[in-house]
Amino acid sequence: MSGRLRIIGLGPGPASWLTPEAGEALAEASDILGYAPYVARHKASSHQRLHPSDNRVEAERAAHALQLAASGHDVALVSGGDPGVFAMAAALVEALEALPLEARDIDISILPGVTAVLAAAARLGAPLGGDFCVMSLSDNLKPWKVIKNRLDAANAGDFVLALYNPASKARPRQIFEAFDILRAGRAPATPVAFARAIGRDDERILRCSLADADPAEADMSTLVLIGASHSRWVARPHGEPFLLTPRAVQVRP
Ligand SMILES: C[S@@+](CC[C@H](N)C(=O)[O-])C[C@H]1O[C@@H](n2cnc3c(N)ncnc32)[C@H](O)[C@@H]1O
Numbered sequence: 001m002s003g004r005l006r007i008i009g010l011g012p013g014p015a016s017w018l019t020p021e022a023g024e025a026l027a028e029a030s031d032i033l034g035y036a037p038y039v040a041r042h043k044a045s046s047h048q049r050l051h052p053s054d055n056r057v058e059a060e061r062a063a064h065a066l067q068l069a070a071s072g073h074d075v076a077l078v079s080g081g082d083p084g085v086f087a088m089a090a091a092l093v094e095a096l097e098a099l100p101l102e103a104r105d106i107d108i109s110i111l112p113g114v115t116a117v118l119a120a121a122a123r124l125g126a127p128l129g130g131d132f133c134v135m136s137l138s139d140n141l142k143p144w145k146v147i148k149n150r151l152d153a154a155n156a157g158d159f160v161l162a163l164y165n166p167a168s169k170a171r172p173r174q175i176f177e178a179f180d181i182l183r184a185g186r187a188p189a190t191p192v193a194f195a196r197a198i199g200r201d202d203e204r205i206l207r208c209s210l211a212d213a214d215p216a217e218a219d220m221s222t223l224v225l226i227g228a229s230h231s232r233w234v235a236r237p238h239g240e241p242f243l244l245t246p247r248a249v250q251v252r253p
Pocket of ligand 1: 012079081082086087114117164165166195196197199219221222224
């Protein structure tokens with residue numbers, strides 16, 4: 001009997017940001033696999049088996065999910081945010097690729113979720129109105145040299161830049177080096193936001209300029225957003241200013 005496997009994005013935090021499609025798939029699943037804090041977000045019913053695991057065992061988790069689906073289970077593999085953004089969809093497709101072609105005939109679908117940059121952008125205003133790029137600052141899976149080159153390229157392209165995985169206890173210093181590169185290529189007044197734990201009880205947003213930004217504000221729950229040259233803060237009589245990146249770009253003659 002063949003089961004199915006759905007790779008589900010839980011969104012950045014609150015249940016209200018879980019899509020109805022993802023909610024239904026979670027309720028129907030017989031087995032739920034994922035990094036332990038994500039699995040813990042789900043209130044399991046009595047027919048469901050939970051398989052929480054550590055965040056460093058993505059390949060093993062993906063292989064386990066495939067094996068359960070191939071043996072008839074209705075499997076939900078969960079990720080925070082969107083499963084395709086620095087998350088389990090890539091690990092799963094790599095695990096599938098490692099199987100012989102005839103063993104890949106498993107019913108698999110990927111259900112999108114609200115990724116952190118979109119949740120942070122919604123809180124901040126309209127920072128993604130122009131072209132933007134998204135990077136993970138983690139060098140666990142790619143060399144730091146590649147990350148530095150890409151930061152330079154983002155400067156050269158004048159992209160709004162969103163940094164995922166900016167810092168962790170094991171990687172506290174790289175965000176400082178990243179800011180050195182950003183400051184070398186962007187104006188001191190460039191808007192910067194540290195958007196932490198968006199949508200959760202401990203949400204905190206810090207708005208500043210590139211000159212004033214303290215990279216130590218970033219931790220593993222933070223999304224760091226750096227504006228392009230035409231991004232700016234728009235003051236309001238009450239409440240925080242909106243961050244705006246206009247859709248139109250003016251080129252000086
Ligand atoms: C391994 S990545 C996973 C991203 C996730 N798949 C997504 O689409 O948002 C983890 C990083 O996402 C960002 N992140 C996830 N949830 C967040 C939230 N609620 N607020 C701010 N940043 C968040 C942080 O930069 C964190 O280090």
